[in-house]
Structure formats: C-alpha cells, structure tokens
Amino acid sequence: MARQIRWGILSTANHALKILVPAIREAKFGEVVAIVSRDAAKAQQAATEHGIPTSYGSYEALLADPNVDVIYNPLPNGLHKEWTIKIAQAGKHCLTEKPMALNAADAQEMVTAFRQAGKKLAEAFQWRHHPQCQYVRDTVRAGGIGDLRLIEAGFSFMLDRPKDVRWDPALGGGALYDVGCYPISVVRYITGAEPLSVTSHVHWHKRGVDDLVVATLEFPGEVFATINCAFILPLRRYYEVVGTTGSLMVPRTYNPTKAFVGQVIRRGVDRETLETIRFGRKNSYALMVEDFNRAVIEDRDPLFPGEDGVKNMRVIDAIFQSAREGRAVTL
Numbered sequence: 089m090a091r092q093i094r095w096g097i098l099s100t101a102n103h104a105l106k107i108l109v110p111a112i113r114e115a116k117f118g119e120v121v122a123i124v125s126r127d128a129a130k131a132q133q134a135a136t137e138h139g140i141p142t143s144y145g146s147y148e149a150l151l152a153d154p155n156v157d158v159i160y161n162p163l164p165n166g167l168h169k170e171w172t173i174k175i176a177q178a179g180k181h182c183l184t185e186k187p188m189a190l191n192a193a194d195a196q197e198m199v200t201a202f203r204q205a206g207k208k209l210a211e212a213f214q215w216r217h218h219p220q221c222q223y224v225r226d227t228v229r230a231g232g233i234g235d236l237r238l239i240e241a242g243f244s245f246m247l248d249r250p251k252d253v254r255w256d257p258a259l260g261g262g263a264l265y266d267v268g269c270y271p272i273s274v275v276r277y278i279t280g281a282e283p284l285s286v287t288s289h290v291h292w293h294k295r296g297v298d299d300l301v302v303a304t305l306e307f308p309g310e311v312f313a314t315i316n317c318a319f320i321l322p323l324r325r326y327y328e329v330v331g332t333t334g335s336l337m338v339p340r341t342y343n344p345t346k347a348f349v350g351q352v353i354r355r356g357v358d359r360e361t362l363e364t365i366r367f368g369r370k371n372s373y374a375l376m377v378e379d380f381n382r383a384v385i386e387d388r389d390p391l392f393p394g395e396d397g398v399k400n401m402r403v404i405d406a407i408f409q410s411a412r413e414g415r416a417v418t419l
C-alpha cells in the first residue's frame with residue numbers, strides 16, 4: 089500500500105494547525121499538500137510555519153486543486169454543511185469536524201452528496217479509534233460487567249474567551265454542538281444502538297447559546313444513559329459504564345493523544361478497584377487519519393462513515409426538542 093493520500097486544510101483553524109496537521113504527518117499513507125485561508129497572507133504564513141508546500145487565499149481555489157485528494161474541514165460548526173457539500177461537488181473526500189452539521193436533515197444532505205459523488209465522508213470523532221474505548225465496548229459485549237444498565241458521560245470546560253466562535257449562535261455555537269456531541273456518540277458507541285427516547289434540560293446563556301445541558305436517554309433492553317456538557321463548569325471529560333456486576337470508568341476520554349497514557353478503571357460490585365488497564369500513549373487523531381487514508385486507498389467506508397454522524401445529529405435534535413417542549417421525545 090504505497091500510495092500517499094494528499095490532504096488540503098480548509099482554513100487556518102487553531103485545531104487544524106495544532107493537532108490535525110501533525111496527526112496527518114504521523115499517520116501512515118498521508119501528507120499535507122495545501123492550506124487555505126480567507127486571507128492569503130495568513131495562509132502563506134501558516135504554510136511557511138508548518139512546512140506546507142502550497143497556500144491559497146480563497147476556499148474555492150483549494151477545492152479546485154487537482155493535487156488534493158482529501159479536504160479536512162475545521163470551519164465553525166455553522167459552515168460545515170455548506171463547505172462539506174462543496175467539497176463533494178469538487179470531487180474530493182472530506183473529513184469534517186464535529187458536529188457534522190446543525191441538524192440531522194442537513195447531515196443527511198451531506199451524506200447524500202458524498203454517496204452521489206462516490207467520495208468518502210467521516211465526522212472527526214477521533215476517540216473512537218483509540219483502543220481504550222474499543223476495550224470498553226468489547227468487555228461490555230462479552231458480559232464482563234454483567235448486564236449493562238447505565239452509562240454516565242460528561243464533557244465540560246470553562247469557555248472564558250469572549251470572542252470565541254463557540255459563543256456565536258449564527259456560527260453554530262453552544263455547548264451541545266461543541267462538546268455534548270461527544271458523550272452522545274459515546275453512549276451510542278458502547279450500546280451499539282440508538283436511543284428510544286430522550287428527556288433533557290438546557291440552560292441558555294445570555295449570548296443566545298446553550299451553556300449547560302443534561303439529558304437522559306433510554307436505550308433498548310432497559311439501558312439508561314445520562315449525558316451532560318457545559319461551557320460554564322470545570323474541565324471534565326469522562327464516562328462510566330455500569331453493569332450488574334461491576335463498572336468501567338474512563339477518566340480522560342474524548343481526545344486521547346500521546347500526552348498521556350490511556351486507561352480504564354475496572355471496579356467490582358462493592359468498594360474494590362479490581363484493575364487499572366493501561367493502553368500506552370496513542371494519538372487517536374493519527375489513528376483516525378490513518379483509517380481515512382486506508383478507506384480511500386482500499387475504496388471502502390471509513391470505520392465510522394457519514395451516516396453515523398446523521399444518527400448523532402438526530403439525538404442532538406431530540407435533546408433540543410425535549411427542552412423546548414418540556415417533554416420526553418421518542419425517536
């Protein structure tokens with residue numbers, strides 16, 4: 089498998105420059121060939137600083153570059169749909185940032201555009217490529233904690249930058265889109281199912297975006313999950329999976345990199361901690377990029393194709409609907 093997949097970076101987003109460009113370089117079978125910004129000088133500066141051969145001053149120019157196979161889309165959430173569909177129309181594959189869109193209907197349009205173009209689309213939930221979550225799912229499926237009954241998952245941090253786009257409702261700001269999408273995808277991943285019903289409470293910030301969300305999800309087989317997310321609480325990024333004979337706790341889960349050792353803590357029915365399982369230092373972003381490269385080379389779907397993003401968006405839609413209407417929403 090000698091082919092190199094050529095990546096173009098759609099904007100000088102902080103996350104692209106800090107995390108994704110190094111991850112593409114770390115992953116097998118990929119290289120970064122071009123970057124773009126709305127401001128040509130900014131693109132040129134980023135290209136020089138990060139050793140990227142080509143830079144452009146308009147997004148359309150990157151999409152038209154015949155030397156680019158895949159475009160990574162880290163635009164503000166409210167622009168994911170528009171530009172991801174343009175990427176499909178330009179005949180390129182796309183790894184788009186989470187959340188894939190602002191609602192399930194838009195996400196479905198994106199998926200349809202890629203299926204029609206015969207190109208690959210995936211949402212950039214890198215944590216699913218790390219062995220610590222695969223271990224949790226396999227252990228639950230093998231009955232290692234008895235019958236699964238409860239999952240608790242949360243992601244919060246203090247968003248103390250007043251100019252951050254996450255505060256802007258027009259650009260798809262808000263805690264549920266930004267961080268709540270992770271716990272939702274965790275509970276869907278571990279159960280391997282979609283929720284039957286959703287009940288939620290949403291707290292609205294004066295700037296017009298949600299800043300604290302709590303939701304209860306009921307899954308088939310009498311399995312319940314609670315998820316929470318916030319911009320106004322300290323940093324927490326965990327999930328705990330609880331069965332009738334024990335539990336598995338993952339303390340730092342949504343963005344595992346080589347900066348720390350991935351681990352899962354296994355507890356029994358009483359006060360005992362049975363085991364701490366360690367997974368070494370793995371960069372889940374590079375694992376995600378490598379899966380995408382292989383999907384393009386082997387002409388198969390990525391491990392989590394765009395359709396998975398549509399299902400995640402359906403739960404986000406239901407959480408907003410439940411809070412708005414003050415009732416449980418059946419999916």
Ligand SMILES: NC(=O)c1ccc[n+]([C@@H]2O[C@H](COP(=O)([O-])OP(=O)(O)OC[C@H]3O[C@@H](n4cnc5c(N)ncnc54)[C@H](OP(=O)(O)O)[C@@H]3O)[C@@H](O)[C@H]2O)c1
Nearest residue numbers: 099100101102103104124125126162163164165185186343
């Ligand atoms: N998977 C993860 O672990 C993770 C972590 C952090 C963020 N993210 C996701 O990555 C995306 C970007 O996040 P970020 O924190 O890197 O954002 P950011 O630094 O604010 O970058 C967003 C970029 O979008 C471009 N842009 C185009 N139109 C814009 C507009 N109207 N207003 C503002 N920017 C505009 C800008 O690039 P130019 O000026 O160069 O055109 C800007 O640099 C989001 O979707 C976020 O959810 C994912």
